[in-house]
Amino acid sequence: MYLGLGNNTGDYQKLTLTLQGYGVSTVVAKVSRIDWLRNAAGLVDPNYWRGTLQPRPVLDWYLNRVDEAVNEALKQSQGGPLSIIGHSAGGWLARVYMEEFTEANKNISLLLTLGSPLQPPPKGVSGVVDQTRGLLDYVEKNCRKAVYTPELRYVCIAGRYIYGSRLFGNSDPATSIPVSIEQSVPDASITSESGTLISTGATFRTRFVGQGYKQVCGQADVWGDGVVPEVSAHLEGALNISFDGVYHSPVGSDDESRPWYGSPAIVEQWVHHLLN
Numbered sequence: 001m002y003l004g005l006g007n008n009t010g011d012y013q014k015l016t017l018t019l020q021g022y023g024v025s026t027v028v029a030k031v032s033r034i035d036w037l038r039n040a041a042g043l044v045d046p047n048y049w050r051g052t053l054q055p056r057p058v059l060d061w062y063l064n065r066v067d068e069a070v071n072e073a074l075k076q077s078q079g080g081p082l083s084i085i086g087h088s089a090g091g092w093l094a095r096v097y098m099e100e101f102t103e104a105n106k107n108i109s110l111l112l113t114l115g116s117p118l119q120p121p122p123k124g125v126s127g128v129v130d131q132t133r134g135l136l137d138y139v140e141k142n143c144r145k146a147v148y149t150p151e152l153r154y155v156c157i158a159g160r161y162i163y164g165s166r167l168f169g170n171s172d173p174a175t176s177i178p179v180s181i182e183q184s185v186p187d188a189s190i191t192s193e194s195g196t197l198i199s200t201g202a203t204f205r206t207r208f209v210g211q212g213y214k215q216v217c218g219q220a221d222v223w224g225d226g227v228v229p230e231v232s233a234h235l236e237g238a239l240n241i242s243f244d245g246v247y248h249s250p251v252g253s254d255d256e257s258r259p260w261y262g263s264p265a266i267v268e269q270w271v272h273h274l275l276n
Contacts, residue, residue, distance in 0.1 A: 001028045004088025011250045015262035029069040053133040083110035091116020095143040112155045114261035119232045122218035146237035158233035159225030159246030164210025165202035
Protein backbone atom coordinates (compact mmCIF):
# COMPACT_ATOMS: atom_id res chain seq x y z
CA MET A 1 0.00 0.00 0.00
CA TYR A 2 1.32 3.42 -1.05
CA LEU A 3 0.58 6.27 1.36
CA GLY A 4 -0.83 9.66 0.54
CA LEU A 5 1.00 12.94 1.08
CA GLY A 6 1.40 13.71 4.79
CA ASN A 7 0.06 10.34 5.93
CA ASN A 8 1.95 7.82 8.00
CA THR A 9 1.86 4.04 8.18
CA GLY A 10 -0.41 4.03 11.23
CA ASP A 11 -3.18 5.88 9.36
CA TYR A 12 -3.83 2.70 7.39
CA GLN A 13 -3.83 0.22 10.27
CA LYS A 14 -7.62 -0.11 10.36
CA LEU A 15 -7.80 -0.56 6.58
CA THR A 16 -5.14 -3.27 6.83
CA LEU A 17 -7.22 -5.09 9.45
CA THR A 18 -10.35 -4.74 7.32
CA LEU A 19 -8.57 -6.27 4.32
CA GLN A 20 -7.28 -9.10 6.49
CA GLY A 21 -10.91 -9.94 7.18
CA TYR A 22 -11.26 -10.69 3.47
CA GLY A 23 -8.11 -12.80 3.47
CA VAL A 24 -6.01 -10.06 1.87
CA SER A 25 -2.55 -9.71 3.42
CA THR A 26 -1.31 -6.13 3.18
CA VAL A 27 2.11 -4.50 3.54
CA VAL A 28 2.07 -0.73 4.08
CA ALA A 29 5.15 1.28 3.18
CA LYS A 30 6.95 2.47 6.31
CA VAL A 31 6.61 6.25 6.31
CA SER A 32 6.32 8.74 9.18
CA ARG A 33 4.84 12.23 8.90
CA ILE A 34 8.22 13.86 9.43
CA ASP A 35 9.60 11.89 6.47
CA TRP A 36 7.60 14.11 4.15
CA LEU A 37 9.85 17.04 5.06
CA ARG A 38 12.41 15.36 2.80
CA ASN A 39 10.42 16.74 -0.12
CA ALA A 40 11.77 20.18 0.76
CA ALA A 41 14.92 19.11 -1.08
CA GLY A 42 13.03 19.98 -4.25
CA LEU A 43 13.19 23.68 -3.33
CA VAL A 44 16.86 23.82 -4.30
CA ASP A 45 16.16 22.32 -7.71
CA PRO A 46 15.73 25.06 -10.36
CA ASN A 47 13.09 22.85 -12.02
CA TYR A 48 10.86 23.36 -8.98
CA TRP A 49 10.65 27.08 -9.72
CA ARG A 50 10.22 26.47 -13.44
CA GLY A 51 7.36 24.03 -12.81
CA THR A 52 9.28 21.20 -14.50
CA LEU A 53 10.21 19.14 -11.43
CA GLN A 54 10.82 15.40 -11.91
CA PRO A 55 10.13 12.69 -9.31
CA ARG A 56 13.74 11.62 -9.04
CA PRO A 57 15.86 12.27 -7.08
CA VAL A 58 13.51 14.35 -4.88
CA LEU A 59 11.16 11.42 -4.18
CA ASP A 60 13.74 8.63 -4.17
CA TRP A 61 13.31 8.28 -0.41
CA TYR A 62 9.60 7.44 -0.91
CA LEU A 63 10.19 5.14 -3.88
CA ASN A 64 12.77 3.21 -1.87
CA ARG A 65 10.32 2.78 1.02
CA VAL A 66 7.62 1.40 -1.24
CA ASP A 67 10.16 -0.82 -2.98
CA GLU A 68 10.95 -2.33 0.42
CA ALA A 69 7.23 -2.91 0.97
CA VAL A 70 6.87 -4.55 -2.46
CA ASN A 71 9.79 -6.87 -1.78
CA GLU A 72 8.32 -7.84 1.58
CA ALA A 73 4.97 -8.56 -0.10
CA LEU A 74 6.73 -10.66 -2.73
CA LYS A 75 8.26 -12.79 0.01
CA GLN A 76 4.87 -13.24 1.67
CA SER A 77 3.23 -14.19 -1.62
CA GLN A 78 6.17 -16.43 -2.58
CA GLY A 79 6.55 -14.58 -5.86
CA GLY A 80 2.84 -14.57 -6.69
CA PRO A 81 0.89 -11.67 -8.24
CA LEU A 82 0.68 -8.41 -6.30
CA SER A 83 -1.93 -5.68 -6.12
CA ILE A 84 -0.84 -2.12 -5.41
CA ILE A 85 -3.20 0.22 -3.56
CA GLY A 86 -2.28 3.87 -3.91
CA HIS A 87 -4.08 6.44 -1.78
CA SER A 88 -4.02 10.08 -2.84
CA ALA A 89 -0.50 10.98 -4.06
CA GLY A 90 0.40 7.32 -3.58
CA GLY A 91 -1.61 6.60 -6.74
CA TRP A 92 0.54 8.63 -9.13
CA LEU A 93 3.69 7.71 -7.21
CA ALA A 94 2.78 4.08 -7.84
CA ARG A 95 2.81 4.84 -11.57
CA VAL A 96 6.31 6.30 -11.18
CA TYR A 97 7.40 3.22 -9.26
CA MET A 98 6.05 0.90 -11.94
CA GLU A 99 7.96 2.87 -14.56
CA GLU A 100 11.26 3.09 -12.69
CA PHE A 101 11.41 -0.21 -10.80
CA THR A 102 10.70 -2.46 -13.76
CA GLU A 103 11.78 -5.68 -12.06
CA ALA A 104 8.64 -5.58 -9.91
CA ASN A 105 6.28 -5.09 -12.86
CA LYS A 106 6.16 -8.78 -13.76
CA ASN A 107 4.43 -9.45 -10.43
CA ILE A 108 2.01 -6.51 -10.38
CA SER A 109 -1.44 -7.44 -11.68
CA LEU A 110 -3.51 -4.55 -10.30
CA LEU A 111 -3.08 -0.86 -9.52
CA LEU A 112 -6.03 0.39 -7.50
CA THR A 113 -6.04 4.10 -6.69
CA LEU A 114 -8.13 5.78 -4.02
CA GLY A 115 -8.77 9.49 -4.45
CA SER A 116 -5.53 10.04 -6.35
CA PRO A 117 -4.88 13.22 -8.36
CA LEU A 118 -3.90 11.49 -11.58
CA GLN A 119 -4.27 14.35 -14.07
CA PRO A 120 -1.97 17.39 -14.29
CA PRO A 121 -3.72 20.73 -13.76
CA PRO A 122 -4.65 22.55 -16.97
CA LYS A 123 -2.35 25.22 -18.31
CA GLY A 124 -3.37 28.83 -18.75
CA VAL A 125 -6.24 28.90 -16.25
CA SER A 126 -6.28 32.09 -14.20
CA GLY A 127 -5.54 31.52 -10.52
CA VAL A 128 -4.26 27.96 -10.96
CA VAL A 129 -0.77 27.09 -9.72
CA ASP A 130 0.54 23.56 -10.22
CA GLN A 131 0.95 22.33 -6.65
CA THR A 132 3.18 19.46 -7.83
CA ARG A 133 5.51 21.85 -9.67
CA GLY A 134 5.44 19.73 -12.82
CA LEU A 135 5.47 16.25 -11.27
CA LEU A 136 2.07 15.26 -12.69
CA ASP A 137 3.08 16.57 -16.11
CA TYR A 138 6.08 14.27 -15.92
CA VAL A 139 3.90 11.31 -14.95
CA GLU A 140 1.48 11.95 -17.80
CA LYS A 141 4.27 12.19 -20.37
CA ASN A 142 6.61 9.46 -19.14
CA CYS A 143 4.55 6.77 -17.40
CA ARG A 144 2.76 4.04 -19.28
CA LYS A 145 -0.91 4.55 -20.05
CA ALA A 146 -3.62 2.98 -17.95
CA VAL A 147 -5.04 -0.34 -19.15
CA TYR A 148 -7.63 -2.84 -18.05
CA THR A 149 -6.52 -6.23 -19.31
CA PRO A 150 -6.34 -9.74 -17.83
CA GLU A 151 -2.60 -9.21 -17.25
CA LEU A 152 -2.76 -5.74 -15.67
CA ARG A 153 -5.75 -3.80 -14.41
CA TYR A 154 -5.97 -0.15 -13.44
CA VAL A 155 -8.94 0.64 -11.18
CA CYS A 156 -9.32 4.31 -10.26
CA ILE A 157 -11.79 5.19 -7.52
CA ALA A 158 -13.05 8.73 -6.86
CA GLY A 159 -15.25 10.12 -4.12
CA ARG A 160 -18.23 12.46 -4.40
CA TYR A 161 -18.35 13.90 -0.90
CA ILE A 162 -18.76 17.65 -1.40
CA TYR A 163 -19.50 19.88 -4.37
CA GLY A 164 -17.22 22.91 -4.60
CA SER A 165 -18.23 26.49 -5.29
CA ARG A 166 -16.59 29.40 -7.04
CA LEU A 167 -15.05 32.08 -4.85
CA PHE A 168 -17.40 34.61 -6.46
CA GLY A 169 -20.61 33.93 -8.35
CA ASN A 170 -22.51 30.71 -8.76
CA SER A 171 -20.49 28.78 -11.33
CA ASP A 172 -17.16 28.75 -13.10
CA PRO A 173 -16.82 30.07 -16.65
CA ALA A 174 -17.26 27.30 -19.17
CA THR A 175 -14.26 25.02 -18.91
CA SER A 176 -13.96 21.85 -20.93
CA ILE A 177 -13.41 19.10 -18.36
CA PRO A 178 -14.27 15.52 -19.36
CA VAL A 179 -16.27 13.67 -16.74
CA SER A 180 -17.23 10.03 -16.66
CA ILE A 181 -20.60 10.50 -14.99
CA GLU A 182 -23.04 13.37 -14.84
CA GLN A 183 -22.17 15.95 -12.21
CA SER A 184 -25.50 17.08 -10.85
CA VAL A 185 -25.95 19.55 -8.02
CA PRO A 186 -28.73 18.54 -5.60
CA ASP A 187 -30.60 21.28 -3.80
CA ALA A 188 -29.90 19.77 -0.41
CA SER A 189 -27.70 17.18 1.21
CA ILE A 190 -28.39 13.65 -0.01
CA THR A 191 -27.71 10.60 2.07
CA SER A 192 -26.46 7.64 0.07
CA GLU A 193 -25.53 4.10 1.03
CA SER A 194 -21.94 5.26 1.44
CA GLY A 195 -22.48 8.40 3.46
CA THR A 196 -23.60 11.99 2.90
CA LEU A 197 -23.20 14.10 -0.21
CA ILE A 198 -22.82 17.76 0.67
CA SER A 199 -24.17 20.38 -1.71
CA THR A 200 -26.36 22.97 -0.06
CA GLY A 201 -25.43 25.96 -2.19
CA ALA A 202 -22.39 28.20 -1.88
CA THR A 203 -21.03 28.47 1.65
CA PHE A 204 -17.64 29.40 3.07
CA ARG A 205 -16.84 25.69 3.23
CA THR A 206 -17.81 24.92 -0.36
CA ARG A 207 -15.94 27.99 -1.63
CA PHE A 208 -12.85 26.96 0.34
CA VAL A 209 -13.06 23.39 -0.98
CA GLY A 210 -13.76 24.69 -4.47
CA GLN A 211 -10.55 26.70 -4.50
CA GLY A 212 -8.68 23.51 -3.65
CA TYR A 213 -10.42 21.66 -6.47
CA LYS A 214 -9.57 24.48 -8.86
CA GLN A 215 -5.85 24.12 -8.16
CA VAL A 216 -6.09 20.45 -9.13
CA CYS A 217 -8.43 20.43 -12.14
CA GLY A 218 -8.89 24.08 -13.11
CA GLN A 219 -12.51 24.31 -11.99
CA ALA A 220 -14.06 24.97 -8.59
CA ASP A 221 -17.67 23.91 -9.07
CA VAL A 222 -17.23 20.15 -9.43
CA TRP A 223 -17.74 17.10 -7.26
CA GLY A 224 -14.87 15.70 -5.27
CA ASP A 225 -13.89 13.99 -2.04
CA GLY A 226 -13.08 17.25 -0.27
CA VAL A 227 -9.50 17.35 -1.57
CA VAL A 228 -9.30 15.73 -5.01
CA PRO A 229 -11.91 16.46 -7.72
CA GLU A 230 -13.69 13.44 -9.13
CA VAL A 231 -12.51 14.14 -12.66
CA SER A 232 -8.85 14.22 -11.58
CA ALA A 233 -9.07 10.83 -9.90
CA HIS A 234 -9.92 8.95 -13.11
CA LEU A 235 -7.65 7.83 -15.96
CA GLU A 236 -8.45 7.10 -19.57
CA GLY A 237 -8.10 3.37 -20.18
CA ALA A 238 -8.73 2.41 -16.56
CA LEU A 239 -11.86 1.08 -14.92
CA ASN A 240 -13.11 4.33 -13.36
CA ILE A 241 -15.49 4.23 -10.40
CA SER A 242 -17.10 6.96 -8.27
CA PHE A 243 -18.61 6.45 -4.83
CA ASP A 244 -21.11 8.86 -3.33
CA GLY A 245 -20.49 10.30 0.11
CA VAL A 246 -16.83 9.27 0.39
CA TYR A 247 -14.29 11.55 2.08
CA HIS A 248 -10.64 11.80 1.04
CA SER A 249 -8.52 10.87 4.02
CA PRO A 250 -8.40 8.54 7.02
CA VAL A 251 -7.43 11.60 9.05
CA GLY A 252 -10.63 13.39 10.02
CA SER A 253 -12.87 10.59 8.77
CA ASP A 254 -15.66 8.81 10.62
CA ASP A 255 -16.95 5.43 9.51
CA GLU A 256 -20.55 6.47 10.14
CA SER A 257 -20.92 10.15 9.28
CA ARG A 258 -17.83 10.77 7.13
CA PRO A 259 -16.51 7.50 5.69
CA TRP A 260 -13.31 7.52 3.69
CA TYR A 261 -12.17 5.07 1.01
CA GLY A 262 -10.84 2.70 3.67
CA SER A 263 -13.93 2.60 5.89
CA PRO A 264 -15.37 -0.93 6.13
CA ALA A 265 -18.62 -0.11 4.29
CA ILE A 266 -16.66 1.44 1.41
CA VAL A 267 -14.01 -1.28 1.26
CA GLU A 268 -16.84 -3.77 0.83
CA GLN A 269 -17.67 -2.06 -2.47
CA TRP A 270 -14.18 -2.30 -3.99
CA VAL A 271 -12.42 -5.23 -2.31
CA HIS A 272 -13.64 -7.67 -4.97
CA HIS A 273 -11.06 -6.14 -7.34
CA LEU A 274 -8.37 -7.57 -5.04
CA LEU A 275 -10.04 -10.96 -4.79
CA ASN A 276 -10.62 -11.65 -8.50
